[in-house]
Amino acid sequence: MASERDFVLHSWCVPGDWNAPTVVGGRGARLVLEGGREILDMSSLVECSNLGHQHPRLIAAIRAQAEKLAFVTSAWGAIPRKALAERLLELSGFEGGLVFFTLGGADANENAVRIARQASGKGRGLVVTRDRSYHGASYMDMALSGDARTAHQVDADAWGVRHVPPPYSYRCPFGSRSPHECGEKAAAAVADCIDKEGADRVAAVLMESNAGSNGIVAPDSFWPRLREFASERGVLLIADEVMSAFGRCGEWFAWQRHGEQGRPDIMALAKGLTGAAAPLGAVVMSATIARRIEKEMFYGGLTYSGHPLSCAAGVAALDAYRDENLIERSRSLGARMFAELQGLAQRHAVIGELRGGHGLFSVVELVADRGTRAPLAPWPKQPEPLKALLRAALDEGVSFGSRGNLLILAPPLVIEESDLAGALALLDRLLGRFFPAPGMEQRK
Numbered sequence: 001m002a003s004e005r006d007f008v009l010h011s012w013c014v015p016g017d018w019n020a021p022t023v024v025g026g027r028g029a030r031l032v033l034e035g036g037r038e039i040l041d042m043s044s045l046v047e048c049s050n051l052g053h054q055h056p057r058l059i060a061a062i063r064a065q066a067e068k069l070a071f072v073t074s075a076w077g078a079i080p081r082k083a084l085a086e087r088l089l090e091l092s093g094f095e096g097g098l099v100f101f102t103l104g105g106a107d108a109n110e111n112a113v114r115i116a117r118q119a120s121g122k123g124r125g126l127v128v129t130r131d132r133s134y135h136g137a138s139y140m141d142m143a144l145s146g147d148a149r150t151a152h153q154v155d156a157d158a159w160g161v162r163h164v165p166p167p168y169s170y171r172c173p174f175g176s177r178s179p180h181e182c183g184e185k186a187a188a189a190v191a192d193c194i195d196k197e198g199a200d201r202v203a204a205v206l207m208e209s210n211a212g213s214n215g216i217v218a219p220d221s222f223w224p225r226l227r228e229f230a231s232e233r234g235v236l237l238i239a240d241e242v243m244s245a246f247g248r249c250g251e252w253f254a255w256q257r258h259g260e261q262g263r264p265d266i267m268a269l270a271k272g273l274t275g276a277a278a279p280l281g282a283v284v285m286s287a288t289i290a291r292r293i294e295k296e297m298f299y300g301g302l303t304y305s306g307h308p309l310s311c312a313a314g315v316a317a318l319d320a321y322r323d324e325n326l327i328e329r330s331r332s333l334g335a336r337m338f339a340e341l342q343g344l345a346q347r348h349a350v351i352g353e354l355r356g357g358h359g360l361f362s363v364v365e366l367v368a369d370r371g372t373r374a375p376l377a378p379w380p381k382q383p384e385p386l387k388a389l390l391r392a393a394l395d396e397g398v399s400f401g402s403r404g405n406l407l408i409l410a411p412p413l414v415i416e417e418s419d420l421a422g423a424l425a426l427l428d429r430l431l432g433r434f435f436p437a438p439g440m441e442q443r444k
Helices: 056-068 079-092 105-120 139-144 179-197 222-232 254-262 287-293 308-323 326-347 384-395 417-434
Strands: 023-027 030-033 038-041 098-102 126-130 161-164 202-208 236-240 266-269 281-285 351-356 362-369 401-403 406-409
Touching: 038 417, 056 308, 079 098, 079 281, 079 308, 098 105, 105 139, 105 202, 105 236, 105 266, 105 281, 105 287, 126 179, 161 179, 179 202, 179 222, 202 222, 222 236, 222 254, 308 326, 326 351, 326 362, 326 417, 384 417
Parallel strands: 126 161, 126 202, 202 236, 236 266
Antiparallel strands: 023 030, 030 038, 098 281, 266 281, 351 362, 362 406, 401 406
């Protein structure tokens, strides 16, 4: 029988190795496969299905909008587009600003940079980003990303991008053993880069504000200092909130945990913006940025930017987050999930560090030796025992997110508490099975 891989080139895979089950439906935190088997989704299909699968409110909104107006370009007005922009500006406290709609997170980040360059008057101004980051897979976004998987495909310097070491306190690139100090030094590295290049040549700093597939959660000291250093130098700060927004980290937008000290000049959004029910991204800019470009042509946008069906889904998603108290639920349930993971860390020596816990997002870093922090495999390779653990979990009906030596737990914000408890209990058993404590093999 022919497989889908005989007809489709899938994203981020070796074509001949692709062999995934077919999903035919979903409800809540569960996917339904061909044949009726259900899978509990513990990654929100990689941090995008924040509202779970087939949320009725989203389906109804898309259906209702399709019956009224399926499509019109952004050269014309559309009621859901205006409504969604107004709501985003209100929720973020960017009243008086503007929203530029895109198709997803990659072009949101790319257009955020273009807007920052135009608003700063530095048409080819440099952009400072960090190593071990991910901002998308277009050529511009590969340059922006500090991703070892794609670095060979693009010359970041040629795209006007400069990378600095990340605020990775567990393996601090600045040699610090203090998370607070590591965060401070990582922010200072950005300031040093701007000073070296010349602030008059640097248009923006672009950083992920919390959750991301790289598995680094910056210490609390990092983001406010980054904001301070960028402001002092007249450089715009762009927050890549593609994965971290809409409750994922316990706030509407992850930077809000730091209050006004963390406010960026520009945000890039996608994924949870529509609960992944329809493709949509957005660049949200402050009133100051909006005023700077108000009388200038912006040469950007694609045919489907601000698509009415997607914007209608976005409005419905914001209603669902609010009416179902999902931002608060993520914060409280995420703290409980993190506490359960701390219990696992006490029982399994393979767990080197836990990160996150601000919402339903936690990173479990696995190590070969907790004392030396030696990794199981060089980043970003995935160790074979972890691959086996993931296969065993899927056999038992649970899909965990993973990258390299990391387990990334980011279930839908609507997950049932009993399902979350069951998934963590399964993880507990599988860690003991695939990463037994020293000497356990002999005792079996």
